[in-house]
Amino acid sequence: MAETNQPAGGRGAVKAAFDAFSEQGIPLKVVRSFLKANKPEGFDCPGCAFPDRPGSFGPDSCEQGQKAIAWEMTPRKADAAFFAQHTLTELRQWRERDIEAVGRLTEPLRYNAQTDRYEPIAWVDALQLAATELRALEPTRVSFYTSGRASNEAAFLWQLLARAYGSANLPDSSNLCHEPSGLALKEQIGVGKGTAQLSDFELADCILVVGQNPATNHPRLMGTLHAASKRGATVLAMNPLVERGFVNFADPKDVGEMLTNTGHRVAKTVYTVKVGGDLAALKGVAKRWVELEAQGQSIFDLAFIREHCEGFEALLADLRGEDWQRIEADSGLSREALHQLADELARSRATLITWCMGLTHHEDAVATIQTLVNLQLLRGMIGKPGTGVVPVRGHSNVQGDRTMGCTFAVPERWIANQEATLPGLRLTRERGLDALGTAQGLLDGSLQGLLSLGGNFAVAGADAPAVLAALSRTPFTLHIATKPNRTHLHPGRTGLLLPCLARTDIDRQDGHEQRVSVEDSMSMVHASKGMQTPLSNEMRSEPAIVAQLGHALLHDGSVPWLHLIQDYDRIRALIERCQQGVFEGFENFNAKLQQPGGFWLPNAAARREWRNAGGRAKLMPHALPTEGVLARAKAGLPASEHARVLSLMTVRSHDQFNTTVYGQDDRYRNVFGTREVVFLSPAEITRLGLHEGQKVDVEGLAIDDGQTRWLRGFEVRKLEMAPGCAAAYFPEATPLVPTGLVAKGARTPAAKALPVRLHPVV
Ligand SMILES: Nc1nc2c(c(=O)[nH]1)N[C@H]1C(S)=C(S)[C@@H](COP(=O)(O)OP(=O)(O)OC[C@H]3O[C@@H](n4cnc5c(=O)[nH]c(N)nc54)[C@H](O)[C@@H]3O)O[C@H]1N2
Ligand SMILES: Nc1nc2c(c(=O)[nH]1)N[C@H]1C(S)=C(S)[C@@H](COP(=O)(O)OP(=O)(O)OC[C@H]3O[C@@H](n4cnc5c(=O)[nH]c(N)nc54)[C@H](O)[C@@H]3O)O[C@H]1N2
Numbered sequence: 001m002a003e004t005n006q007p008a009g010g011r012g013a014v015k016a017a018f019d020a021f022s023e024q025g026i027p028l029k030v031v032r033s034f035l036k037a038n039k040p041e042g043f044d045c046p047g048c049a050f051p052d053r054p055g056s057f058g059p060d061s062c063e064q065g066q067k068a069i070a071w072e073m074t075p076r077k078a079d080a081a082f083f084a085q086h087t088l089t090e091l092r093q094w095r096e097r098d099i100e101a102v103g104r105l106t107e108p109l110r111y112n113a114q115t116d117r118y119e120p121i122a123w124v125d126a127l128q129l130a131a132t133e134l135r136a137l138e139p140t141r142v143s144f145y146t147s148g149r150a151s152n153e154a155a156f157l158w159q160l161l162a163r164a165y166g167s168a169n170l171p172d173s174s175n176l177c178h179e180p181s182g183l184a185l186k187e188q189i190g191v192g193k194g195t196a197q198l199s200d201f202e203l204a205d206c207i208l209v210v211g212q213n214p215a216t217n218h219p220r221l222m223g224t225l226h227a228a229s230k231r232g233a234t235v236l237a238m239n240p241l242v243e244r245g246f247v248n249f250a251d252p253k254d255v256g257e258m259l260t261n262t263g264h265r266v267a268k269t270v271y272t273v274k275v276g277g278d279l280a281a282l283k284g285v286a287k288r289w290v291e292l293e294a295q296g297q298s299i300f301d302l303a304f305i306r307e308h309c310e311g312f313e314a315l316l317a318d319l320r321g322e323d324w325q326r327i328e329a330d331s332g333l334s335r336e337a338l339h340q341l342a343d344e345l346a347r348s349r350a351t352l353i354t355w356c357m358g359l360t361h362h363e364d365a366v367a368t369i370q371t372l373v374n375l376q377l378l379r380g381m382i383g384k385p386g387t388g389v390v391p392v393r394g395h396s397n398v399q400g401d402r403t404m405g406c407t408f409a410v411p412e413r414w415i416a417n418q419e420a421t422l423p424g425l426r427l428t429r430e431r432g433l434d435a436l437g438t439a440q441g442l443l444d445g446s447l448q449g450l451l452s453l454g455g456n457f458a459v460a461g462a463d464a465p466a467v468l469a470a471l472s473r474t475p476f477t478l479h480i481a482t483k484p485n486r487t488h489l490h491p492g493r494t495g496l497l498l499p500c501l502a503r504t505d506i507d508r509q510d511g512h513e514q515r516v517s518v519e520d521s522m523s524m525v526h527a528s529k530g531m532q533t534p535l536s537n538e539m540r541s542e543p544a545i546v547a548q549l550g551h552a553l554l555h556d557g558s559v560p561w562l563h564l565i566q567d568y569d570r571i572r573a574l575i576e577r578c579q580q581g582v583f584e585g586f587e588n589f590n591a592k593l594q595q596p597g598g599f600w601l602p603n604a605a606a607r608r609e610w611r612n613a614g615g616r617a618k619l620m621p622h623a624l625p626t627e628g629v630l631a632r633a634k635a636g637l638p639a640s641e642h643a644r645v646l647s648l649m650t651v652r653s654h655d656q657f658n659t660t661v662y663g664q665d666d667r668y669r670n671v672f673g674t675r676e677v678v679f680l681s682p683a684e685i686t687r688l689g690l691h692e693g694q695k696v697d698v699e700g701l702a703i704d705d706g707q708t709r710w711l712r713g714f715e716v717r718k719l720e721m722a723p724g725c726a727a728a729y730f731p732e733a734t735p736l737v738p739t740g741l742v743a744k745g746a747r748t749p750a751a752k753a754l755p756v757r758l759h760p761v762v
């Protein structure tokens, strides 16, 4: 396909959405029938976690949502007949996309090491085998991973199963994603979630989007930003890449733009910060405000600060002492640019700030996010209409899974409530392993079992090749999944692969169609009900599989597993009781779920109640790092090589959902038919003596563990970005991510700041 400068969104988006269905062989009449579905009775989009725009048609109307739906609704099957034809050794040679594209898993499978194939096993035998294996293992040496698509009901049962069995090892995809955001917010404002609601986007006069590519990953946010800029709000972005959606976006819902095929500039300015330079940039903004205040302007909301905050004086002192030259060098932005940004924000009466992986996938992620929240606190921009801090979540129910306790550390009250509600139940109170701890446990052999409720654990984490190899040595693996992926191709010595229903599938229990519930990025909890007849009778719902596993494994009778799943209202009634004093808002859960659009889980910080230690919102000074990852990588090289070291970020293309790769194109970055590329700015290509289209080996420099990591034969492509930076796609570039390079405190792999050197392939 030819290079294009078509607007992001627009006609291209509508075409791509329809193409996604036809590629899967899904007839137009099926597409029409579900697009017409009445939203409150439909299914939650299996794509991202940004809320639905009220009044939007169909279960989802964004291109990326429709791709996710088409991918899930496919009639193609990865059944026993398929696996009979392919050994796992052979399948491991396949590309990511080709493995998942085989289709939906339709029957339970067990790995047979003799034939090196997955072979069918009856459900009853699979569950019995799992129970026998788990009983033979030490519970603290087994991990239960959750990816963020599981419904609240499935997630609740999953953590109950793990803790009743005796394992608190509940790593989740959040550990790889917004963990730093939750941690930063909890410490600073007492709630680990965002404070705004969708309506705030309509009231804000300024929206700053940091480290995020919404045209690709949250198109519904993109639509919201487009609407905001059209009504006169100022939209600003901070990103090393000038992502096309910011500068040229047509909303597929805007009839005029669709007819003329013209886009609209959404972001007034894109501040092309250096990879990892946000901490410095955000400090620069605050420093400018301090200077303006000293000149007699009133920028800060002193009444708010006095009433609600602590740490103001210490923050001022830190900012006064910060050096502009250092800020410019670390951020890659000029003092003028930062002044301009500070002035834009200072003019605003209602500011919203959103962010995503561009901030979290860094060593200093927590400090950076807290520095960003400082900006909002200094100006009283939390807890009033049109304001707030918004970590835009990834998976459609990643926030809900946490609310349901799928995490390695939970409040005592959550445990106590479950025990009180289910007499005879005893749950472990240990602190468990997170995703990094689980990967390390697999690598050193201390973990003996991995069970996963969705996801692609090994590929999504750090040091994927080593973790995959370690999985093959692990005594027991069990995956509950919709489609096969690379992690499944490395089963343990006993390996089960169990097929589950997805969001779009009708889930019948005891003869009745069931609904599940999910929580979006703005804490709205709503119902989701599938509409498609499942491809096979052998596929079971996630709650059913988890409950049947519980029934097979745990015999003390304290949890009525099978009774609970006959009617999911029973699970929700249980959740309601267990949430008392833990998360507000679950009173009358079942009744409230009937409301169209669902209900909001109140957020104390949004009411300006600060439930952190100290009971006040914290203004937190953070020093600029001196021993950053680039500096450490350079320290291992002769000075003459330092100029060749680049900071590489792993990003998503427009044609994937995490490790699920729909296609080989990324039309907003003009890449077609390949994903093995490394992006550099034209200036960087010249400086390094390279040329576009050239093949290079990418050397991931040794940092703290003395190990180098490699990508071989990647193609150089040009893309405007900040100097000294490079980009490549996740998951192809994940082998570069070291287990030892993580966000401090949060332990999230720092997948956006990998020090690399490029070597031309000769
Ligand atoms: N269609 C689709 N939707 C998705 C997903 C998907 O894969 N496909 N994934 C879902 C998930 S789980 C998540 S977490 C989100 C991810 O959504 P994003 O965070 O938007 O995803 P990434 O592609 O990782 O993009 C990171 C963005 O941050 C920028 N960036 C990288 N490093 C830095 C930095 O140091 N500073 C700044 N300021 N910016 C930086 C990159 O240029 C890029 O624009 O999307 C969710 N939605
Ligand atoms: N280098 C690098 N690594 C990254 C990132 C990055 O930007 N760069 N991003 C990180 C982020 S933000 C995240 S969230 C993680 C994602 O990590 P994961 O959540 O582990 O990965 P996914 O790719 O979302 O999982 C896809 C698989 O989930 C299964 N699946 C899909 N739908 C369902 C369902 O409804 N039920 C069940 N049971 N299974 C289902 C399918 O088998 C599919 O193959 O990756 C992280 N890894």
Ligand SMILES: [Mo]
Pocket: 173, 176, 177, 178, 393, 394, 395
């Ligand atoms: Mo994510």
